[in-house]
Amino acid sequence: MAMMRYAEALRSALREEMQRDPSVWLMGEDIAVYGGVFKVSKDLMAEFGPERVRDTPISEQTLTAMAVTAAMSGTRPVLEIMYADFLPLSVDALMNQASIYNYIWNGQVTMPFVLRTQGGGGAGAGAQHSKSLDALVAHIPGLKVVAPATAADAKGLLKAAIRDDHPVIFLEHKLLYNTRDEVPDGDHLVEIGKARIARVGSDVSIIASSKMVVDALKAADELAKEGISAEVIDLRTLRPLDRETIKASIARTHHAVVVNEGWCFCGYAAELSATIMESCFDDLDAPVERVATHDIPIPYSEPLESTVLPDANKIAAAARRALA
């Protein structure tokens, strides 16, 4: 075990996979010479050379299409899109190429690429640099979508994503890069599609991902002071969704709070809520409580931004409503 920052864990995953497999290479805006705006790819160009760590123009739509063709041609590109807010530029290549070629060509092509990006608010970055667009990509069949909350999962899931023969959208969070936790030594892999119980509890299940897991754990600490025992499920993978872990938890707690930092309307939390309704209805002792971002652009002003985004207090309040 080694104490590591989330960003360092990502870098060590990239380095290990590039050392292991010469077909793995990186591209993105300012990732090579500058090392990435969040320094995830720092020093990798010096180690692996400019052929395998490539700076690109600001051209997300073209880059994503390049990643698709490079993946079809036998390499394993890892593309960084600097802000998730610019994912819409990538969506055509994701939706009309990456996610369907394996299907329409009857399995004759694989699509082993990873699109890394980071989203989320709370940094005062304004309406064009703060969004969580989980639902936009998780909506697309044929994509896998992961959103790690810890350094250990960031490393293990990125290594697994790079080895996956299907396109994986890897959602990071700008406020997690400097969080630290223990990362297992050695070839640490985390299976895509498996949730993690971040905290054991018996009264209410809080289901979250990415930075919302941190907020959910804080909420659970607050609730514990009131005698409420909250279980926190860290989904880790948004698609495919680990329904079994959710079902097993709600079968014991009978109360559910679903949390997602994306917008509320038609958001990922709505998918969780529907899943619970479909598979756990007879176990529910109260309506599912949903915590998500208000349906407006993310404000730049700090007090306004914190009003709009989900946080520990809102999650705790939702848990209290569920248990009322």
Next chain:
Amino acid sequence: MSHEITLAGGAGEYMESATVVSWAVEVGDPVRAGDVVVVVETAKAATEIEAGRDGVLAAILAPEGAEVGIGAVLGRVADGLDADEVTPVEPQPAVAEPEAAVPNALAKAETAGRRVGISPLARRLARQAGLDPSGIAGTGPGGRIKSRDIERVLRERAEVAPAIAPIVAVPSPGVAGTGSAAPLVLLHGFGANAAAWNMVRPHLDGRPVLTPELPGHGREPALASPSLEALAEAVLGQIEDSGARECDLVGHSLGGAVAAVLAGNQSVRVRSLTLIAPAGLGPEIDGGFLAGFLSARTAESLMPWLERLAADPARLPRGYAKAVLRERERFGVGAAQVTIAQRLFPDGTQAIRIAADLDRFAGPLKVIWGKGDRIIPQRHQDDLPGHAACHRLGGVGHMPYLETPALVAQLIIQNVRSAKAS
């Protein structure tokens, strides 16, 4: 002279049939040429059909919900209502019978009695207990009946145990539909409960899982005289209730000893047996842990003992102590567990033996033990029968299923698979 309302002109060229979605006017209402009178839905789109002339809607021949053929007459527009037209006309053969009776019946039911707001769980508990929820006062928001209200009523009737037990004893959600597949039965250890397996379950490939509980550890009522055999019998009852005819059995610590006894039962065939740090293989056990664990009443006094369970206490889930205390408080399990400890582990000594049970078990037998186990020494596995596979896990204590859940799940699945092959 009446004018027939048909699909002609309003529907798509590829249409073969349509469903009547809604009538915009009621029989007797005046209509003008060009007014929308009815909306039908074809395979392609919803289509509005207009009145062909002025008049009143004299008859509806195809009620809402009816499927009609391409040439069907949906209704009639006339100058006025005459006796013949008011009488509903028999639908043409092509027109399907509408389910008009159903909404009426529902409407009657809703107006006849008070509509009861009740959570799905509470409704299920009420049904299982044969309770009519309409007379129960709900304490949830807006007077909604929650499970606590059903439990309160049952407690007042002193019927709490039979009604509540099935929640745990039935197969967990997801088991349904797996047909006759033998479930994986996971049996927790002393002082734990079914939730112990939450960390392992995600790694079990979605296999059907049963998590029965030991008596006095949660939902199963405590036994007055909890011998090892009596515990096994209570657990067997829960497995039998699931309808399983065979199963793969996994037990931890005391649950491992119970599983060993169950391996020889005559009613549910045990295909494979996986024991994790099982009790019953030697006399030593950490008596200090048992005493401290049982007497602790706060997270602060419980945590030092819980930390002894794992080789690296940092691997214990956050909030573990509080969760344990919460369960104790909720189910009043403290006294029951003291009785079990006094009976099975008197004076810090294991007074149970499972060697003979293991000798008799012919299926795949796997034993998993942490080298850093401070509760039951791992050297107890040195005397296992020769057909047992032993896994000694470095850096792991008494709780391999919490400390290295993925590996434990992998070993369990290996053992289960080897049973299939035999």
